Each structure stands twice: as structure tokens, then as C-alpha cells.
């Protein structure tokens with residue numbers, strides 16, 4: 297599996313100052329995708345244990361409140377194993393820092409049985425739909441996308457939306 301880039305201090309993807317990683321490869325190819333350079337599964341760089349080490353190290357700073365995983369498509373069958381490994385190690389190292397993840401798949405339809413959900417706090421799901429684009433939306437690009445409280449959803453066995461009012465930053 298491959299990744300496109302890492303941002304050491306990202307204030308655009310999720311609340312607070314975060315480390316973010318953009319995975320490489322997406323088969324959805326949504327019209328007007330914000331990140332077309334991440335579509336090619338052969339692009340970017342190899343994702344290795346050293347990539348995970350680097351993220352763990354970058355996130356050690358007190359001002360980093362969490363990790364954001366974007367793409368590309370972190371949940372594509374070619375990428376989900378690496379995404380799971382990263383999320384599991386991050387949560388074991390920093391139980392009080394949050395993981396936000398963006399995916400074009402739907403949590404209830406495609407991901408409910410995936411191990412990775414155990415480590416993710418907030419999942420923003422659904423493909424980007426240009427006709428539903430709204431620049432006023434926070435944390436997503438089109439109004440069909442959902443901001444999901446993963447732990448509550450797993451408990452309830454159905455999608456529970458995340459209360460964005462809880463975000464203090």
C-alpha cells in the first residue's frame with residue numbers, strides 16, 4: 297500500500313491541531329474530487345512501519361490533539377490493512393488523542409464488521425457529490441456526507457451522528 301503525504305500540523309481536517317496522512321489510491325473518482333492526485337494506486341510513496349513510526353513521533357507533541365486519516369481511500373481493500381495497523385498503534389500510544397477518518401464507503405453498508413472501527417473516534421463517510429457541495433459545511437464537502445460517532449454507532453449497531461457541538465476548539 298502507498299500514501300500521498302503527511303502533514304505535521306494540520307488545522308483544516310478535523311478539530312484542533314492534528315497530524316494528518318493522505319492514503320494513496322481511490323477507485324471512486326468523484327466528480328471534482330478535492331484530491332485527484334491521490335487516485336492512482338501506484339502513485340505516492342510506500343507505506344511502511346517507518347511511516348507509522350514517523351506519525352507516532354510527530355503526534356508526541358502536546359499541541360497535537362489527534363490524527364486525521366484521509367485520501368485517497370483509507371478503507372479500500374488495498375489500504376485498509378495499513379490503515380488498521382496505523383490506527384491501532386496510534387490509539388494504543390495516545391488513548392486520549394482522537395482519530396478522525398474520511399472515507400467514500402458507507403459505515404453501515406460497508407464497514408460495520410471492520411476491525412479498524414474500534415480505533416476510530418469519528419468517521420466522515422460517503423462519496424463527495426459535487427451537486428450537493430456546500431462550502432459552509434464543516435469537516436465535509438457535500439451534504440450527503442455524515443459525521444459519525446463511531447463508538448456510539450457500534451454500541452447501537454446503527455449510525456449515530458457525532459455531536460459537533462462537543463468540539464471545544
Ligand code: SF4
Nearest residue numbers: 322325326329368400
Ligand atoms: S472518495 Fe474521496 S478521494 Fe475518492 S474520489 Fe471521492 S472525494 Fe476523492
